[in-house]
Amino acid sequence: MGLNRAEAAHLLRRAAMGGTTAQIDTFVGLERPQAVNRLLNTSNNPALPGWGRFDSGDKDWVAQEKMVEWWVDRMVTAPPTIEEKLTLFLHDHFATARDKVEDARLMWDQHVVLRQHGQGSFRVLLEKISFGSAMLIYLDNESNVKGAEQENFARELMELFTIGNGPGRFTERDVVAMAKAWTGHNTVGRTRENNWQYDPTYVFKPEEHNNTTKTLFGIAQNWNAKDTLNALVDPSIKGPLTAQYFAQKMFKFYVHTNPSPEVIAQLSGDFLAGGMNIKSLLRDILMLDEFWDKNTRYALVKSPAEFMVDIMRRTGLRSADDSVWWRMQGMGMSLFDPPTVAGWGANDYWLSTARAWSKSNYVNNLKWQSDKRGWLQNLDHLTDDQVVNVILTFFSIFEVSDQTRDNVKVLVQTTREERPWAMKYEPFAVGMFMPEVQCA
Amino acid sequence: MTEFDFDQLATRMERDPSRPLNLMERRRFLQGALAAGGAAVAVPTMFAEQAAAQASTDTIVVTVTLAGGNDGLNTFGPFSNGRYRDARRNLAINPAAAHPVGDNMSFHPSLRRLATRYRRGDVAVVRGVGEPLLDRSHFSNLARWQSANPDGKIGGTGWIGRWLDAEAVGQFSGLAIGGRGVPLHFRGNNADVTDLPRRAGALYGSKRTEQRDQRMYRAIRQMGKEANRGPWVNRVGQVNAQAIDAAQAVSQAYKAELPEERLVSDMVLSARMINLNLGTRVLNVWQNGYDTHDNQIGGNSGVGDHADLLNELDVALDVFFSTLTPAMAERVVVMVYSEFGRRVEANGSNGTDHGTANHVFFLGRRVKGGLYGDPPPLNQLDDRGDLRVTMDFRDVYATVIETALGVSAASVLGQGYSTLNLIGEPSAPESALSQRANEIRALREKNADDYLLLHTPSF
Structure with a gap:
């Protein structure tokens, strides 16, 4: 027995950015895996424009407005697939704001990363985002240097992007150690060669890096930035917590806001075992009976x-x-x-x-x-x-x-x-x- | 952000502050309300609430939430202290530019007007306030501060929301100012809080006199009634209906132009809503931007982000009081708080990282001015180099709940806490107000008849 209209409409509202009744009807009668797989296939989606489409000179907010308009139009017109909704979810997860970055081009670069790596390995995406100029500026790691550590990125990397906050997840000592591990991973900044114009390109400055032994997650070694990312996804270090936190966040975004510990344990276990592939996790979520339950329909307020x-x-x-x-x-x-x-909230937040x-x-x-x-x-x-x-x-x-x-x-x-x-x-x-x- | 020209702002306010309606306008307002068939239920309720509120002397509480973790040490600190200067290095405030108020304590150079109020006895500073910190996360700290749940759980309902659940008399009892949604501390289990946008635009539902919209208003109201639907479908319907019900009354507060500056505008809107006398008891206003990991000095204006923020705060608080009617100014207590202070040691990138204990400021005629609580000593920091908390933030809440909101702290916080003798009878008249503020005030008083007319129900 394939999908009825109500189920097909639910699938498109949640997994994609919705659909017209005519679009919904093309999913009616499909079995769940068929319907889900069809949305997971993003290979026919239109190509991305280059930055030139948005470049507005020094009117940075105009560029942002153009980006918003472009994205909304793409959400409206692209054939229904997971891509737009997933990009919105990841933008919310790795929340970064032009208001502080003050350079829409860097926001665009980040947006491209979300699309190019958003359906693949969480570890790769995490690295691309963390070393991206938008994030370096947004959470101040551009100015995190030896002897003057800056904890902003270090804390949010763990609290919001990977492990999540809570007893036994990470400590304040981990924040200090994480900040040290990330020292020297800055932007080029203002240099004489560059006529004191700000250059947002990522650069590693060895002389600004704290090249000593730090104790992070109870492990004393000379941690550097990429080692910490490995630890955050390592099944024997923080991987299980990261998988749990990310799976829970994705479930809440796609299904409803009150998941049982059992369903999260199942999802995150598979996510971790499968090497943290984001698309696989999304597929698992969309295939849950709970996703298709009648009580799940209309259980989220539209953003x-x-x-x-x-x-x-x-x-x-x-x-x-x-x-x-x-x-x-x-x-x-x-x-x-x-x-x-x-990022943004859910339900009551709106x-x-x-x-x-x-x-x-x-x-x-x-x-x-x-x-x-x-x-x-x-x-x-x-x-x-x-x-x-x-x-x-x-x-x-x-x-x-x-x-x-x-x-x-x-x-x-x-x-x-x-x-x-x-x-x-x-x-x-x-x-x-x-x-x-x-x-x- | 730039330095505000207060006098220019005050002039703008004077042209049409929250000017009371004149007789003719008032008559139109009432006629419009009565003529609106579909509004027949809501509007009399609103006036009944207004009638009940009319003679009230209940204290009105405004929470000003400084989001991001305000640097309390640079806001109000011992700027000449050697330890302070060593720790803060280039961020240390120049004592000569600050506003000393005794006990070796001074207000930040941006807070001239607040210091003046302090000297007049209308400002209390509670020091060393915080919580047993588990971490230094913005989100969990703000959530813990705002929820103050008896069971220690984060989120769910907030301390003022639980008070509203028990005490609210209508949808104007609690107001969220600024269109950023209902903040956690105002969320209850069933209390409806009205969120006021920064700019009104067209407040859908306010055109009660126009027949053409009545059918749609009715449909929205009916679709907002509790029904056998999913909880969020019900809730969406309820909030849409709530907006229709609130629109007409709220639109009065937007008739005169609002100032450009975000916080100033939000504070003026707060004062106007209070002046409308709709039974409002609690309001929240946000000021964002206090997460000064960098650019605490320097920054866009050259003076520093922190100085700019405090300057806007200083202006906003002053304009707030000068926009209130004299009767309402007697009743208001403002509480300024933040989720945590900053680290004592500057971080080396012209900023400060997340810290612990902080000041909570109270302003108002009912506030017994002065210093409260033990200042966390700068020579006895905790193992991370942070200030030690000397007062549980729930002691401060208990003070507000019992002495301003008039119920037992246990009913909101689950247990009693010690309270401070901080809120009491109105202090001396505001003779020391700025000349400009006095002029505005005099203008208001001249219009006192209009206020009386507006607030006396005629049916």
Whole structure:
């Protein structure tokens, strides 16, 4: 028995950035492994542009805005695969913000790394990100030097990127030792040869490196940066904790926020045993019965990116039609500018009156285009119940509470009776206001 | 960030601060509220709350959260002390530029206005506040500070959220200012906190008088009612409905232009919301950027990121008090805190790393000014070279809960803690305010009739 519509829609909402009803229907009838494998295949995805597409001279924030618009359009238009959602997850995991880096080109370089290495080995990705200029600047390792150690990167590397915080995971002494191990791994910085212009290129400065024995994770040796990354994934050192932390984070992003220790143990065990391949972990998550459970559907609140991309795909709108960057920021999300190194949150994080107003204003502004662009038009010949079904199908909501359905119907009825000309706008608007549409 | 021109800012405020509605506007406001059919449930509730709040003398608590770990030692410290100067090297504050207040302690050069308030007796500094630190992570420390759970668990609900669960009378009892979501310390199990965006734009739901939107408002409200759906579908619906319910009242606070500077704007918005007298008891405002691993000095402005942040804080606190109506200014207590202090030793890249104990500052007419708690000695640091915590942060919370919010600390924190005799009756009038602030205040008082009209329900 293959996937039904509700299951196919769930898969696309979670594993990818959603899909139209027509796209969803191409997954109906497939068996789970077939459907998942189809999304895991990213080999036909469009190529990435070069930096020149975003380069805006010294107007760095303009470049960021262009990057946001490009990414959102790609999320909207690329055929559904895991790539865009996974890149968003990894951007959140290795959170780095242009606001501090102040160089959108470095953010772009990091973004390319997330795509090129995001489906492979966690160890390789970790190294590429850690030695990338964006991260060196964002967490200040650019200025971590012998005798004046700087703990910012050392701490977050363990707390947020690998091991996670908690009793028995790492100690404050490990933070000190880790910072020492990373001394001298800086950027070129300002040099006379460079006319005192800041050069963000990574460079190892042996004279700034603490070349002594340090005790990290209880092991006394002359640790250097790459040794620490090996230790963080080594099955006999911190690998199990890293696998557990990363698997749990990925489960919470893709399934729901309350995983059992058993399912995490199973996922992380396989992840570690398989050499920490990120795509394999994602496949394991998508194949869990729990992922397909009815209670898992709509168990996450859509992030602003998910919400807007879903609407844009259904309506045919693109970044050029609206200020996507500004809209999304009002809802609490600015791509390439996560609020802290811990990234964004989930569920409750996206819910407040301020964010609801931003979302509602977006909906309310958009609805005036429904007539001109032909969204949910020509409903006159249909009964109220049929109109409700057209709305639900437009938004690919294949299971809906009686309460939501009844209230959509009341709106349709009263609009027809009291203000018939508003039938050009209100069916579209009420669809976007359905709580189910705002959940994933 | 640049040095603010306070006088220019004050002039902007004066042109139209949180000007009370005149008679005509007030009538329109009320008529609009009553005319809105779909709003028939929410608006009278709002006015009932307002009526209840009208005669209240309850203390209003504003928490200002300095996110990132403020360098307390450079904010308020012994800047002439030899050990201090040795440890801080190029980051040490020049004592000649600082604002001394006795006991060899001075405020940072940026905090001129705060020092003035301190000298007037309206500021208390609690020293050595912290927690038994397990680590120096921003996230777990802020979460521990904000949750203060009786069982020691991190996250879930926050200390003010649990107070709101028991005491909130409506959706304006607790306000999150700045559109960054509801902070952990304001999260309860069922209390609704209203999050106010920095800029209002169009507050969807505020046009109660326009018939055309009533059907949609109704649909959103109905879809927000608890139902047999998943918990997050329910919650999304609830928050959308909450926004509709709050929009009209909140929109009053945005009518006059807000200042550009982030924190100043958020503090002015806080004061305006308090002035609206909607029954608000607790508010939170964020100021981000205190994670000064580098550029603590130097940085974009040349003076240093820390000096810039404190300058904005200093201005914002002053503008906040001068925007409040006199009656409300009597009732407000501001608590300024951060998740931890910084390491005593400078880190060598013009910054400081994560440390431990820190000051908590209290401001307001009800605050008994002065120094509280034992200062952690600079010659007895812990094994990492950090300041020793001399006061449990929950003692400070217990003080706020019992003496400002009026319930037993045990009901919020799970057990009693010792409290400080820090909040009491209003202190002497604000005679020492800046001339500009006094002028603004006089203008306000001249309009006192309007305030009375606004806040006396006529039905």
